[in-house]
Amino acid sequence: MKKFVDIHDVTHVYARTEDGAAAVEHLNLAVREGEFAAIVGPSGCGKSTLMKLATGLQFPIKGTVIVDGKQVTAPVKLAGMAFQNPTMLPWRTTLDNILLPLEIVEPHRSKLRRHKAEYVAKVEKLLAQVGLKGQGHKFPWQLSGGMQQRASLCRALIHEPKLLMLDEPFGALDTFTREELWCVIRDLHAASPVTVILVTHDLREAAFLADRIFCMSARPGRIVAEREVDFPRPRDLEITYTPEFTTLVHELRGHIAQARMAA
């Protein structure tokens, strides 16, 4: 299948790093179109840097980043992003927060005013998909953390991105809410041809959601192990209690422990 994200031998050093050390070095990663990839690794290994490189928020000092056949030289508009902190604007309703990317990204920007009703209908549909039917009129501060995170997924998806980047999106949530949101993401991915890259510290999350898991070394980060996950889809939360699942999580834990020791 076609490579959708291709990071080739990339090194990145942040301009203001005191010791001049690279955040990532010889980083190679290829994610196939429509694939659900998860990135795991020790703290500070460069997972967020990888996300920034893939979306054109940072550029490598060496190597190339190609997304959808084009070298990344500017912020990638076909990407949608959700982070650990939902960062909703408190003075805008949930609906208006979700519409926000459309005020920035063409061709939606020029169409938004004339086709507002269509876009609002799209928001309502997404809200229903994530379990927030009819909640669009509320302000973010009237929503729980889990509800805000659901809304931020809608915001990441409103412009129908071909690439969905999730950087620790459920890190701040309790276990039950987190698992509910895994199912939301699973269903969103199943319902659309979107390619997903998920950065997570949670090895169970990676094992439940991903088609392939990439383990990073300690800083400077690079991929040290890659694991296909072949649990059949659709996956139910019950699989997380099977011996095969536990074995996979242990295997991943081993890679991370080794990466941490090598630091």
Ligand SMILES: Nc1ncnc2c1ncn2[C@@H]1O[C@H](COP(=O)(O)OP(=O)(O)OP(=O)(O)O)[C@@H](O)[C@H]1O
């Ligand atoms: N803007 C920046 N300026 C200088 N150094 C940075 C900057 N952003 C990140 N770094 C450094 O680059 C390295 C990689 O950071 P990054 O945030 O990509 O790691 P991470 O794996 O996402 O971390 P965590 O697991 O703790 O979220 C870290 O050592 C960090 O201190």
